[in-house]
Amino acid sequence: MGEIKPPSGEPGAPAAAQREYLSDDPRDIGWVRQNVPCQTACPAGTNVPVYIREIIERQYGRSYETNREANVLPGVLGRICSRPCESQCRHGWAGNGEPVAICHLKRVASDLKDAGHRITERLYSPTGKRVAIVGAGPAGVSAAHDLSLLGHDVVIFEREERPGGMLRYGIPEFRLPRGTLDIEMHNALRLGVQMRTGAEIGNGAGQIPMSRLEAEFDAVLLATGCMAASPLPLQGEWEKRDLRGLEGVEYGLDFLVQMHRGVKKTVGRRVAVVGAGFTALDCARVAARLGAQEVTIHIRTAEEYIPVTQEEIFEAKREGVRIKGLRTPVGLTAEGNRLTGIEFVQNRLGGWRNSGRRQAIPIEGSEFHEPCDTIIIAIGQQTVNDFLGTKLELDRWGNVRVGVDGMTSHKGLFAAGDYVNGASTVVQAVGHGRLVAKRIDAWLMGRERRKQVVRIVPVEKPLRERAFDFIPRQHMPTAQLAERMKDGKHEVELGLDEKLAFEEAKRCYLCNLRYEIDVDRCIFCRACIEVAPRNCIKLVRGVEINEDGAYGKLLETKEWNQVGAIWIDNNECIRCGQCYTACPVQCISISRCELTEVEI
Amino acid sequence: MATDIQISIVGSAGDGTIAAGEILRGALAGMGYKVISFDVYPPEIRGFGKCIARMRITTEQAYSLKHKSDVLVSLDDSHAIPHADEVRECGAVIYERGSIVQLPEGGHMSAHIGPGQLPYPVPIRELSEKSTGANRSRNIVVLGFLAGLLKLPAEAFQKAIAKKFKRKAAAAEAGEAAFRAGQDFAAQTFKLDDVLFGPPVSTVVAGATVEMISGNAAIVRGALDAGIDTFFGYPITPATSIMERLATEMPKRGGRLLQTEDEIAAISAVVGAGFAGARAATSTSGPGLSLMAEMLGMGVIGEVPSVVFVSQRGGPSTGMPTKTEQSDLHMAVYGGHGDAPRIVIAPTNVDGCYRCGGKAFEMAEAYQTPVIVLIDLYLSNRYETVVFPSRPPFEADTNRKPGKLAAGAQYKRFALTADHISPRAIPGEKGNMHVVTGLEHNELGRPNDSAEMHEAMSRKRHEKLKAALRHPDFTHFKRFGDEGPVDVGVISWGSTFGECLEAMIKARGEGIRCAAMKVVMLSPFPTHGVTAFMTDCKQVLVPELNYQGQFANLLQANVARPVTRLNRVSGEPMKVEDILDEIRRLAGRKAAQKAA
Amino acid sequence: MATAKNVRHHVVIGSGVAGSQAAETLRECEPDARVTILTLSSLLFYNRYDLPKVFRGHRDWREFLAYPAEYYRERRIGMRRCSRVAGVDAKRRAILLDHKEEIRFDTLLVASGGRGYVPEELSEFRPLMHPFSSYTEAMVAANEVPDRGHVIMLGGDMIGLDLARTLLDTRHRVTLVAGPQTFWPHEVGADERPGLVAALEKMGIEVVEGADAGGIASIEKGARGLSSRRVLFKDGTELYGDVVMPFFGLVPSVEFMLGSGVDIERGLLVNPALRTTNEGIYAAGDVCQIWSDAERRYRFYYGWKNVRAMGDLAARNIAGGADPWVPAQDETLHVTADGNIQSPFWEYE
C-alpha cells in the first residue's frame, strides 16, 4: 500500500486521467471515520457525500448507483430508513444548523433517475458454490445479491407469497409504495438468484427440513428476522391470560401482516397503542386511517427517548395521534369478552439500558384506568427458532449467537439481520446482510477476497460556496390530510422535486473533502484564519493519537515559538473553501477521501 | 426636539471600525446634524489592537465628547467589554450574537450589559457572510442595523457608502448588500431603547456651506483657501492625511506636492520654495519636527516665510504614534538652537484649524518667518461640522513689499526698519538679487558676526513678531463664561479647550462663578490679554495633555502668577469630569479658606 | 463580600415569575452567594399577566417592568438577557450558552416556563397566527388589531380568556373557537362545560364549538377588501377576523435540557422538594412536573401564585431547606351567582 496507483477501473472510479492514492494507514482510515460521520453512522456504509454531490451535478442515475454499492434498496430506504446518519450529520452539530436531509436525498436519486436507468453490477466468475438463504427480507435479499455477484449460486426460501419480509408485510403502504419495493427487489435478485416463495422451513408437513438445506448447499444463511410479536406482560389476573381471544386486542405486527396479506381489519372508536417503535407508530397511523376517533400511543418513558424520527412523530400527530408518556399497562378491563379499557401504572424514569434506551420504573400504588375500545400491542418482536432441526447456541435475549465470522455454533450455518440482532432497523439488516455475505464468501473461498482502503483523489478547487451554508433544510412536501385519509394507501411524503433536491443537496458539507495545509510551504501568515467562518484553523503544537492509530484532539497554542504548524481542524471544518482561496502561497490542498474496497 | 446622541463603535484593527465611523458620521452630517467625533486606533495596521470610532451628534455644534454614550456597537467583544459601562441607562448595546470560538465565562458582551442598558444581539458575522459571501462587511452590517434601529433614512447611508467605496465597484456592491442585511434584521428586531433622533436643524447662512470635516481636512481647506502653492512632506502619523488630501487637491489648483525622502528634505524644500516666493508648507508630527529643528532655524535667520503643520502625538521618540498628547509645545515654541523666535498658533477646534491653516500663510508672509500650526492627534482626527463662509477670510498676498526702494539705492533684504520688517524680494525680480544665509548677516545679507549686527538682527527678528499679536481677523485668545471677577478661571490651549469649555459650563450650572480662556497664539505670547483675565480669577486652572505642564510653564514665564496644573498623559482626551472635579475643588478650597 | 473563588454560584434559567422570585429569595438566604439569571428576553422581568394592558393603551415597555434596574444592582443579581441556553451538562455543572460561552454553577434552577402550544395539525398555519406570550408578541398583536376589531381566539385557555375580558372591555369583538383546551389548565368535566360556555357567552364572547364544525381545515389570509384572516372549518363554514390568536395552553420549554442528564417527560421531573433527578439542579414554575404523593403521579401546577411560591420554595431548598411543595391556590373554576366566571388563575398582583 501507499503507492500511487493507476485507476482501478471499478465502478465509480475516477476518469483515467486522474491520479489516486490508496492508503490503508490507520490515520487515513481514521480520518474518514471521524470526518464523514454520516457514512460511519450508516450500518451499510453508504458513501453519502458522493451520492449527494452527484445530485448537485444532476447525475441522479450515478447517485443511485453509488447508493446501490452499499445498499441494494435505495428507493426503499430513501423512504423508511431510520436515518442514523442524520443525527450524526455535521450540519446538525451545535451551531451549524439542521442536519442535511440525507434520507430524502436518497429517495431523490431513486425518484429522479432516468426512466431507462441502467444498473451496473460488478460480477465475479462463478465459483460453483451453492448458498441457501432463509428469508427474503432486507437482510436476506442484500446477502443474496452480494453473494450472487461474488459468483455463488443462491437460492432464497421465503414463507410468504412475495419477497420483502417486513418491508412488504410490516410497513404500511402510505410509507412505502409497493411499486418501488417490487422494482428494487427484482433488481436485487434478477442476477440469477432463485426465489422460492411459499416455501417454509421446518419439520411439519409441506415444510422443507433444515437438514435438506444443509445437505444440498455449501452454506446456509438464516435471515428470518423477528416475526413474532412479543406478548404484553401484565400483572395479577391478567398475567397468565391469553389475550388473543379477547375482542379488541390486536398484536401490532400481526395486525399489520394480516392487513398486508389482504385481511380486512377494523378498529374501535378509541384505540390505544402500546409501544414506542416504528411499528407502534405505524399501527396508530393505520388505526387513524381505519376511522378511529381517538388514537393514543402509550409509552413507558417519554417522547425524548423513543427511537423514532421527529418527522414521523410530527406527521402522526398531525393525523390526530396523541402520545402519552410515563405509563405501563398492568392490566385490562373487559365486559365479558369485550375490551373496555386499560389499567396503567405511573412510571418514573430510571437509568439507561445498554441498548441506549431509557428505563422506566413503575411507581407503586399509582395505578389508573383509561377506557378504550381497541388495544394494539406493539412492544417488540421476537425471533422464532422452532423450525431449526439443530440446537443452536442462543444469547441471553434469545437470539442466535454468531461468531465474528458470522457463523453460528453450527458449521456452515450463518445468520444475519434481525434474526441475529433482535428487532432493529431495515438499514441495519441491509448492512448486516452485506457483512455476513462477505464472511460467507471468505469462508467458502478460504480467504478474504476484498479489503477496505482509503482512496484519495486530488480535487482541483473547493466544490462549495459559503452561501450554501445558509440554505435552510428543505421540508418534505406531504399529502393533504384529507388525501391521506381517503384510502389508507396514499403516500404521505411526496418526495423532493428537482428544485428542492438541488437546494437540499447544496447544503451538504461534502465532508469527504480533506483540506490540508502543506506545513513545509506554509508561511504562517494566518490569512486562512482571517477568513475562516468558524474556529476551524488552529495554531498547533501537537496532536493526540487515539488507540486505533487515528488522530485525536489538536493541541493548540497561542505562543508563537510553540506553533509547529497551522492546521485545519477537520472536526470544525465545514468545507467552505474560504481558506483555500485566501492562501497566498497555495499551500492548502483539497483531496477527496473515501472508503472503498480493493481486491487482495 | 434637540438631538444629542453619542455613538461608539469599538472593534479590533481590521474590523473596519474606523471606516464604519466615517460612513456613519458622513451620513449623519449629510442629513444636517452637527457631529463631533474622534477615533482611537492602534499603531499596527492589523493585528489585534483596539479601534474606537466615537461620535456625538447634536443639533448645535458641540466641542467635546460626552462622558456616556447612548449607543455602543461592539465589533470585537474583547475590546468593547471594558467600554460597556460607558453606555448610559436605557442606552443600547449592539453586539455579535454568536461566537465561533469557545468563550470563557464573561467572554461575551451579553455578560457585561447592566440591567439598565438594552441588549441588541445581532448575528453580524452571519449576516455579512450571507449577504456578501465573506465576513469582511461586518462593519457595514452594523451600520445597516443602526440605521434600521434608529430609523435613519437609508439614502444618506447609501450615499456615504458609495462615497467610501468609489472606484471599487465590487466593494460598493457588497457594502450595499451588507447594509440592507443589517437594516432588514433591524426591521425584525423589536426596538426598545429611547435613543431618538430629533429633526436636524439647518443653520446654514446664505452662501455659506456646511461640512463635516476633520481637523486635518480643515487645515488643508484653510491652506487651499489661502492659496498654497507648494507642499513637501513625508508621511507620519497623525499628520499624513494632511498631505494625502493636499495631494489630491493641490494639483487641481496648479499646486505642486512632493513626497520627499525625509522630513529634513521636506523642510529644506519648504524653505527653498518660500525663498522663491511660493506659499509653501509641510506637515509632520513630533519626530519630524525634531528633525526639522535645524532647518527651521535657517528659516528664522533667513527670514523665509514657511509654514509647518504639526500634529502632536505621544512622545518622546517614536512614543505612542496613535495616541494624542500636547507635549510638543516646548519644541514648537523653543525648539532648536540659538535664539530662534517663530510664530506658533494652536487652534482649539476644527473651525479653528481652518482659520489657522489659512492665516498661517498670511502671517508667514507678513512677518517673514516660519509659522508653526500646532494641533494634536485628537484634533487632527476629530470631526466637527463646520460652516464655511462664502468667501475665504484670507488675504491672497500679504506685505511682500517688493520694490519699495528708491531707484538707484542698493536693495537691502534685511534692512532695519521702524516696524522691523524688511522689504522682501523674490528671485526673478530684477535688481533685487540677494543671498539668504544661515550665517548671521548684515542688512544686505552678507555674513557679519560683529557684536552690533548680531544684537541688531536678533532684536529685529524678535521685535517684528510683536505685530503678529495684532494680526487682523484673528482670534489670538478668547474669554468665555462669567464676566468680571470669578472664583475659578480655566485657561487652556489646543484640543483640550473643548473639554475645558464644557466643564466650565457645567460648573456654572452648579453655581460656581467660573470663566474659561483659550489661548490660540502661543508665540509670541499675548501677555496683556492673558494677564487681564488672570487678574479676574481667584484661582487659575490649567488643564493640558502633557506631564510637564508645558503651557503652564509658558504662561508662568510670561505672567507671574501661581496656577493650578491639571496634567494627563493617558494618550486620550481629557475627561470633562476630571476638569469639573478640579474646578469644584478649587472653588471649595476658596470657600474653606474664607470660612477659616 | 466574599471572594469570587469560594462563593457559591446560583444560576437561574428564566426571568419569569418563578425565576425572579427565586433570585430574590436566594439573595435573602445567601447574602454572599453569586446569583445570576439567564433569560432569553431582552427585557427585565415583567409580569406576563399584565400584557393585556397593551389593549388599554399601555405600550411602553417601561410600564411593564416589575422592578427598575436598581433592584438588580442593589441585590447584586446578575441579569443576563438575550442569553439562549444551548445545553446543560449536569455532571460538570456547566451551562453552555448558544454563543458558546460556558457558565459554571453550583446550583441551577430551571424556571424557563412554558410556551404556547399549537396543535400539530394547525402548525403549518403558525405564520398566520398572533401568539400573545411575550411583550413583543403582545405589541405586534396590539398593533395588528384595529379599533373595535375582531379577534378570533382558538382554544381559549385561561390566559386567553383573561385577555378576552380586556378585549371585550376595550370594545373589541371576540369569537372563541372552543375545543379540548378551552379553560386550560382547569380540568372541566363534560357536565360542567355547558354552564361554563354559557357564562362565556354571557360575558360577550361568541363561542363556536370547533368539533361541531368538524375542526379547522385551514387558516388563510383574507381576500382583498375583507378582514385579514379567514378560518375555514371542515364542514365548510368560515369565520373572518382581524387576527387569529392561539390559546391552547402551555408546553414546558425544556429543549435545552435534553441530553443534560436530567429526567424529562413533558416537563422536568422533580420531587416534592422541587429537586430534579440531579443533585443541585432544581426546577420551578410551568416547566416542572412535580411528584404528587397524594395523586401518585407527576403533575403540573399553574397559576401566578403557585409559580411564585414554587420559585420561593426552590430557592429556599437550594439554600439548604428540604420543604415539600404545597399548592398555593385552589384549581377550581367557578361560575358566580350572577353568572360570571371566576378562576383562581386570574388572581395576581
Add this chain to the structure above:
Amino acid sequence: MGEIKPIYLEEKLKEIEESGRLDYRSKTLPTWCPGCGYFSIVEAVAASLCELGIPNENAVMVSGIGCSSRFPFFVNTYGMHTLHGRALPVATGVKTANDALTVVAVGGDGDGFAIGGGHVPHAARRNVDMTYLLFDNGIYGLTKGQTSPLSAVGFRTPTSPYDNPDRPLNALLMLLSHGASWVGQAYAGRPDHLHRMITQAMAHRGFSYLHILSPCVTFDKTHRTYQNLGMQVRDLPADHDPTDRLAAMREAMNDATPALGLYYREERPTLGDALDGLVEKAGGELPGKPAAKPARKAAKR
C-alpha cells in the same frame, strides 16, 4: 497539482520541533495583516539562524520604523527598533562594538531608500559585516499606504492620487555600485528559496544585501500582489557568474521581470578588519576578542 500523499501531522510536527527552528521565534504572534509576505521572512530567518547554528544571544536584529521594522519583536534574539531610516548606522554601531555578534538589519523600502537612503551607500562601501534584509513591498504600510521610492510609476496611493509620477529606484543596481559584497534577491511567495538565500547572506562575511519582494495585501491590491509577483519573478540564468559584477548589474537592469538568486559575491576585508588594521598600524593591541563566529565558519564549510 502537488503531491497527493497525505501529510501526517505528528510526523511533521516532530520534524519541525527537532529542527530547533521554533526556538528562534518569539512568544508573541506577529501583528502583521493576515496574508502578509513578511510572515514568510520571519520563518526563513528563524530557519536560517537555526541552520547556521547561531546561538540566539549572538544575533542582533536592528530595524527602523515601518511595518517590517516590527520584525525584531517576532524573533527570539537581541534586537533594536530604532528611528525611522536609522537602522543601518545603529547596526554599524552594534557590529563595531562587538564583532562576534551576527547583526541583521531589517527594514522596509521607505525606511531604507527614502529617509534612510543616505546611510545605505556607506554601510555598503565600508563592508560592515552584517546582513541587510530589505522588505520591499513598494509601499508605506504603517502609515496606511503611501508611495515609497520603490513604488511603480503610475501607482495610485493617497499621496499620489493622480498616479505616481516618479520612477522607482533600482535598489540592486545601487547596492552593486555602492560596493556591497553580497547582493541577492528573493521573493516572499517562494519561502524555500527565500530561506536558502537568507542562510547564504548570513553566512557571508561582509555586507550582504538581500532584497525581498513582498506584497502588501492590505494597501496594494493592484500592483505588487501575490498574483502579479508570482508571474513576474524568474530565476537568475543558470550560467550567471556571481563574481562578475557587470553581469550582475546587467541582470539587475531588468526590473520588469525581477530575477531571484545571488547576483554578486566578493570576499574583501570588512569594516572590522579595517579598524583592526588601523589598530595594528598604530601599534596598539587588539583587545581579547571572543572567537569570531565559530558556528558560522562551520556552516560555511
